[in-house]
Amino acid sequence: MSATLIQLVLAGLAMGAVYALVALGYTLIWNAVGIVNFAQGDVVMLGAYFAVGWCVDTWHLPIGIDLLVMLAFMAVFGWAFATFVYRPVRNASQLSAIVATLGLGMVLENTVVLIWGPQSLGFAGPLGNATVAVFGARIYAQYPLILVVLLLLMCAQEGMFRFTSIGRAMRATAQDAEAARLMGIKTQNITTLIFIYASVLAGIAGWLLAPVFYVSADMGVRVSLEAFAACILGGFGSIPGALIGGLLLGVIESLGGFYISSEYIDVIAFGVLFVTLVVRPEGIFGEPQMERP
Amino acid sequence: MTSRHLDAPGRGARVSRRAAIGTGLAAVSATLLPATVRAQPSGEPIPIGCAAALTAQFAQNGAWMKNGVSLAAKQINDKGGVKGRPIQLFFEDDQGPNPTAASNAAIKLLTQSKVVAMIGPHFTPAILPVEPLLAQHSVPALTGATGPVVTQQHNDWVFRVRLNDTTGAVLLVKYVLQNLGWKKIGIDYVNTAFGQSGIDAVKAALTAQGITPIATQTHLDSTKDFTAQLLTFQQAGVDGIIVWTDDQPSGLLVKQLKTLGMKYGIAGSTTFSQPPFLSLAGDAADGTYSVTDFVQSNTDPTIAAWKPVYHAAYGEDPELYATTYYDAMNLIAFAASQASSITGPGIRDALTKIKDRPGIMTSYSWSPEGNMVHSGLIAVAKGTVPTVVAVIKE
Numbered sequence: 001m002s003a004t005l006i007q008l009v010l011a012g013l014a015m016g017a018v019y020a021l022v023a024l025g026y027t028l029i030w031n032a033v034g035i036v037n038f039a040q041g042d043v044v045m046l047g048a049y050f051a052v053g054w055c056v057d058t059w060h061l062p063i064g065i066d067l068l069v070m071l072a073f074m075a076v077f078g079w080a081f082a083t084f085v086y087r088p089v090r091n092a093s094q095l096s097a098i099v100a101t102l103g104l105g106m107v108l109e110n111t112v113v114l115i116w117g118p119q120s121l122g123f124a125g126p127l128g129n130a131t132v133a134v135f136g137a138r139i140y141a142q143y144p145l146i147l148v149v150l151l152l153l154m155c156a157q158e159g160m161f162r163f164t165s166i167g168r169a170m171r172a173t174a175q176d177a178e179a180a181r182l183m184g185i186k187t188q189n190i191t192t193l194i195f196i197y198a199s200v201l202a203g204i205a206g207w208l209l210a211p212v213f214y215v216s217a218d219m220g221v222r223v224s225l226e227a228f229a230a231c232i233l234g235g236f237g238s239i240p241g242a243l244i245g246g247l248l249l250g251v252i253e254s255l256g257g258f259y260i261s262s263e264y265i266d267v268i269a270f271g272v273l274f275v276t277l278v279v280r281p282e283g284i285f286g287e288p289q290m291e292r293p
Numbered sequence: 294m295t296s297r298h299l300d301a302p303g304r305g306a307r308v309s310r311r312a313a314i315g316t317g318l319a320a321v322s323a324t325l326l327p328a329t330v331r332a333q334p335s336g337e338p339i340p341i342g343c344a345a346a347l348t349a350q351f352a353q354n355g356a357w358m359k360n361g362v363s364l365a366a367k368q369i370n371d372k373g374g375v376k377g378r379p380i381q382l383f384f385e386d387d388q389g390p391n392p393t394a395a396s397n398a399a400i401k402l403l404t405q406s407k408v409v410a411m412i413g414p415h416f417t418p419a420i421l422p423v424e425p426l427l428a429q430h431s432v433p434a435l436t437g438a439t440g441p442v443v444t445q446q447h448n449d450w451v452f453r454v455r456l457n458d459t460t461g462a463v464l465l466v467k468y469v470l471q472n473l474g475w476k477k478i479g480i481d482y483v484n485t486a487f488g489q490s491g492i493d494a495v496k497a498a499l500t501a502q503g504i505t506p507i508a509t510q511t512h513l514d515s516t517k518d519f520t521a522q523l524l525t526f527q528q529a530g531v532d533g534i535i536v537w538t539d540d541q542p543s544g545l546l547v548k549q550l551k552t553l554g555m556k557y558g559i560a561g562s563t564t565f566s567q568p569p570f571l572s573l574a575g576d577a578a579d580g581t582y583s584v585t586d587f588v589q590s591n592t593d594p595t596i597a598a599w600k601p602v603y604h605a606a607y608g609e610d611p612e613l614y615a616t617t618y619y620d621a622m623n624l625i626a627f628a629a630s631q632a633s634s635i636t637g638p639g640i641r642d643a644l645t646k647i648k649d650r651p652g653i654m655t656s657y658s659w660s661p662e663g664n665m666v667h668s669g670l671i672a673v674a675k676g677t678v679p680t681v682v683a684v685i686k687e
Contacts, residue, residue: 256521
């Protein structure tokens with residue numbers, strides 16, 4: 001495999017890992033409460049701003065501590081999101097909940113500009129501008145870091161869902177909230193926990209992205225669109241689907257941009273999505289929806 | 294027919310620069326005088342509109358634009374206004390290169406605030422849909438949009454107060470061929486009206502020199518990973534790439550170019566000499582060439598006199614947007630002072646008579662295509678400081 005191909009695949013996987021992290025947030029909330037959280041990309045942006053704008057630039061916290069402080073903040077944010085944005089509209093139509101998340105996204109985008117100003121913030125991250133050589137290919141060290149973190153998170157998440165009671169309750173609520181409630185699970189609390197977890201995931205994505213993307217109010221917009229496409233590609237509601245869909249989309253964009261044309265990246269990526277929807281509407285890992293005649 | 298040549302830094306338009314220093318010092322004196330000694334304008338306010346990116350991705354540019362316009366208007370009013378009438382500013386948010394928001398902002402300024410002249414929109418995709426509105430309401434607008442397409446509409450109400458990209462592209466191409474010795478060139482652009490028309494000008498300039506770009510790439514403002522594009526250029530074996538793009542992509546592209554260890558050069562639009570790029574790219578900015586109208590580190594005496602004036606007002610050094618629109622506001626005030634009537638058509642007619650009017654950035658003269666600026670700079674980033682290597686004139 002040529003060095004160029006390795007560079008392209010790794011860059012694509014890194015971008016894909018970011019899409020996957022955001023897509024996981026979509027999936028968890030969709031499974032738990034049946035709404036698409038269109039603010040997920042902006043929650044990523046909020047995490048990045050908090051970590052860079054306050055933790056690093058203002059409070060001068062060391063790398064790592066900034067991450068922990070930001071994750072604590074994101075957990076509080078997730079609770080506030082569930083309590084003040086989702087809960088008031090949970091019995092309204094699904095459209096109302098979707099509009100509420102869109103509104104939250106706009107509020108977040110403008111709030112960060114008011115707090116941190118309109119200029120993008122730079123962030124060296126834990127690795128600075130370091131590069132690593134992989135089979136002769138020179139790549140930005142942040143890229144493998146993103147992939148490793150995604151892998152560790154997936155293992156931790158799988159462990160939590162399988163081996164802890166809270167994890168099992170979250171899984172049960174995500175699969176069928178009504179049945180879980182009848183089984184004695186406090187679904188309201190578990191739903192709040194899912195919002196917290198999705199926000200923490202978004203915070204990690206934001207922290208990982210900041211050195212690659214810069215921190216700007218619009219940094220989550222494009223990512224959320226790609227992550228949404230990744231969810232559909234992998235199968236909406238499927239956790240492995242979000243993961244594989246994200247990685248696949250990132251690699252398709254990277255290889256398509258090089259071997260076909262950067263002018264057609266979106267055509268290539270969304271063309272693949274279109275073909276997938278025609279051939280397999282439920283996505284790669286999705287299950288066909290059965291409808292009563 | 295215009296002739297273009299490259300001069301050493303600091304030369305060119307010397308007489309008018311002296312006049313400009315005088316203007317700058319007069320402005321400083323005016324701001325230092327006690328309010329009681331200054332003539333206070335008492336007539337009916339002159340409504341001037343400004344469509345700027347006050348929110349969204351380009352809000353910092355809009356904030357600078359607002360600073361420049363506001364400072365000029367304050368100085369004009371402190372000196373007695375125009376024919377005894379104060380300037381009254383109306384700001385509307387055009388959200389940067391957002392055609393819909395720009396149209397809405399312009400409609401509000403033209404129909405509700407009933408402005409007699411407009412400043413902005415700044416971005417090429419934003420000014421284009423506003424152009425018919427200006428003609429419809431007979432109101433002139435001064436814009437810093439550099440896309441050649443802006444003046445190709447042949448709209449008599451549009452006045453460009455920055456270097457036209459067509460001219461800039463010719464000068465940049467000439468520089469990279471003659472001074473940097475590039476022979477194999479790749480091109481890259483942001484896929485907007487600004488990027489497309491700018492890169493078309495670059496292609497035309499290359500064609501005129503008998504060169505065909507050996508690789509062409511494009512990206513969006515939201516593109517974050519340039520690996521595929523940079524590798525394409527490397528594989529094509531370019532000596533350098535010419536890039537026409539906006540702030541964020543410029544920073545990311547150059548940072549990734551250096552990180553991936555690419556050895557080819559990079560030159561591009563004004564973006565590559567401005568604070569957002571320099572701050573985002575950091576040390577990676579080193580060695581990047583650009584064609585520009587203004588750099589903070591320019592040692593020109595007019596710029597040196599302007600810096601403390603702006604710094605006293607806003608606590609930071611002026612940059613391109615603040616300076617461009619400071620000049621634009623002063624040009625409108627000058628035109629209004631010369632106009633037979635302070636109306637849209639009156640100001641428009643007076644703007645077309647402007648010749649060698651000194652400003653901070655350059656000396657302004659109207660040409661029938663609607664261009665007011667006919668000179669620029671080639672700059673190279675040394676570390677994170679852009680340094681002027683050539684002053685260029687049409």
